[in-house]
Amino acid sequence: DTGVSQDPRHKITKRGQNVTFRCDPISEHNRLYWYRQTLGQGPEFLTYFQNEAQLEKSRLLSDRFSAERPKGSFSTLEIQRTEQGDSAMYLCASSIQTGSNEKLFFGSGTQLSVL
């Protein structure tokens, strides 16, 4: 157990529905990342937060995706009008940066299946 929790572990939804995932990072970590991973691929960067500020969003993140970290603690990732291509593992990670060094602690992910 890394200390990073993600909920739910699995989500099955129909195309066109909205889904929301939650991530609870390690409490003293100020950075929180979202990645997406498909079978046989490495995690793809989606977005990250420093405290409550969203500092960068990948061009992979269409306007159907939105992420928040309202009080600099937990974060949510919402996908609106889901498409079959959104099916993937959504991973959350948190970290404390020490200079350039940054060790990410990952949750176990939310597996999304869009039917």
Next chain:
Amino acid sequence: GESVGLHLPTLSVQEGDNSIINCAYSNSASDYFIWYKQESGKGPQFIIDIRSNMDKRQGQRVTVLLNKTVKHLSLQIAATQPGDSAVYFCAEKRGDKIIFGKGTRLHILP
């Protein structure tokens, strides 16, 4: 998406032998590199990291080598054990974010 490249998708190693997993990166400005291990059904787990001002760093049974001239990174695992079976990813810090490669699956032969 953005990714760091890898040479081999699958590596099979006899139990007890040493494993070497290789990775090529493209951004010469990257100054921090990390290896992660991912077991089935879990998120990636940090193994070892290295700054660009170093060319070698050792941990417990693992060594990371960095060759900045050819932009190559390797992970050496000594005396490979069944518990080392996993997918291994190299990652680099590009700007202010961490970018992962596609991964190498390490398969341990009995």
